[in-house]
Amino acid sequence: MTPEHKLETQLQHFGENRQDYHGAVVPPIFQNSLFTFESWEAIDAAFDDRTKNCIYTRGKNPSVSLVEEKIANLAGGESAKLFGSGMAAISAAILHFLQPGDHVITVQNIYGPTNNLLNAYLRRKMNIEVTYISGEHIDDFAGTITERTRLIYLESPSSAVFRLQDIAAVAKLAKEKGVKTIIDNTWATPIFQKPLGMGIDLEVHSCSKYFGGHSDIVAGVIIGCEQDIREIAVNEFELLGGKMAPFEAWLILRSLRTMPIRMQKHQENALQVADFLEEHPKIRSVNYPGLPSFPQFELGRKQMSGYSGLLSFELAMDDLSQIKNFFNSLKVFQIGVSWGGHESLIYAPAISYLKELPPEQFKNLGISLGDMRISVGLENGDDLVEDLAQALEL
Ligand SMILES: Cc1ncc(COP(=O)(O)O)c(C=O)c1O
Structure with a gap:
């Protein structure tokens, strides 16, 4: 070498x-x-x-x-x-x-x-x-x-x-x-x-x-x-x-042998998912440095040559049962806390916050019941988008 x-x-x-x-x-x-x-x-x-x-x-x-x-x-x-x-x-x-x-x-x-x-x-x-x-x-x-x-x-x-x-x-x-x-x-x-x-x-x-x-x-x-x-x-x-x-x-x-091609696929899938979420009427906002609408997109382009698969978004829903319904209806996204693996995952930070805070205090801390974090894995990107789409329909 x-x-x-x-x-x-x-x-x-x-x-x-x-x-x-x-x-x-x-x-x-x-x-x-x-x-x-x-x-x-x-x-x-x-x-x-x-x-x-x-x-x-x-x-x-x-x-x-x-x-x-x-x-x-x-x-x-x-x-x-x-x-x-x-x-x-x-x-x-x-x-x-x-x-x-x-x-x-x-x-x-x-x-x-x-x-x-x-x-x-x-x-x-x-x-x-x-x-x-x-x-x-x-x-x-x-x-x-x-x-x-x-x-x-x-x-x-x-x-x-x-x-x-x-x-x-x-x-x-x-x-x-x-x-x-x-x-x-x-x-x-x-x-x-x-x-x-x-x-x-x-x-x-x-x-x-x-x-x-x-x-x-x-x-x-x-x-x-x-x-x-x-x-x-x-x-x-x-x-x-x-x-x-x-x-x-x-x-x-x-x-390490597959890291460069895995990262390319995480990026491709995450961009597809982020684009879909950003356009969806039931989504309030998406946090992903790979989106041109991201407030620091230019800085990201200056110091990163690509984007991985972890992103967050806020559902345009305030009712906890409706939020849980979305969360529990996903079929491809698995429920779990880590990220960066081959499988797509979802986690709602409210699950942790609710153990210590009543929902009325969320706003003061800049958090929302509808905040979701997803780790976009290596599945087919269309399947991931369809999974989110069907859960948002319900
Ligand atoms: C950004 C970041 N740094 C560090 C850690 C800690 O890593 P580990 O769980 O391997 O101790 C995590 C775990 O989720 C993380 O998300």
Whole structure:
């Protein structure tokens, strides 16, 4: 493999030294917890660099390392570290940069557990202060940086409403001010968005979504420069112990082979579904960065080369029984909370909100009973549109 090979080719062959395992076209799974050595001298030498040598699988395992190399190559990063979940990767990345008493700037609508980690857990444990901004204007960031600001944490597009941040502009500002940056790039994936190339320090993903793509694993990854990843490997990764299972890494390797064509199909289907919903009289609004009517469509085109399959819309219905009727009448869309898999899914955020709030308070928080989130899968696009159409008819 040379760097000139295009990404689809890299994903089939990069890092795979097939002569090392009898020419097998699929690498074996190293399903072992430890590695043995011939002598005192050999194990002693291995301990000289625990991040480069296989000693124990909570540190390094060849099945996991191969996928880390492939993901780093795909994202244009120097190095990557896989974790047992997206949240394990996110918490390790955040802890890597923070000291007690630091200030963090982030955007409204970041993924709920990330928000709880920053604003509840780390506020309580480490006296971390968090400021939320819309993130749509670079001045919002500039005006919020203080002497204590250590980290800007981005999610572009953000959860639920898919608002964007100008990644290159934020990275430039942060560098000027000596502030570190992390972005959750799960929605766009490195197939459609490359934040490290725009100057971001660390990119994090839930690999449970498009990297896995088959709804059969929970995993996460951090991608960045050699030094940051090495420090994370010996600190947050090894000490907190959120390691990646070799079998699950092997499943990601399988999924990486088809990632570019899967992402193209998610995009094609999602655009078809979003176009249909936008024109439908029983839909109030659609949030999808791929629609020309999306308020930040131009920024999206500047920093993303495509759009994935997660979007939200609001039903033009206020009656809960009518909303439930739509939801329960879908036949192809399955009901569930995750996203990024082969299957199309629907979830209504009101199911969670109603546990804590009466519907009368929804308006003040900018949420609606009729808000729906769908993950558009790999089925036939016409079938998906017909499924939504029949449920909207009822
Ligand atoms: C944007 C985003 N980031 C991170 C996560 C967390 O990933 P995981 O469930 O793999 O821990 C999720 C999960 O839904 C997510 O939607």
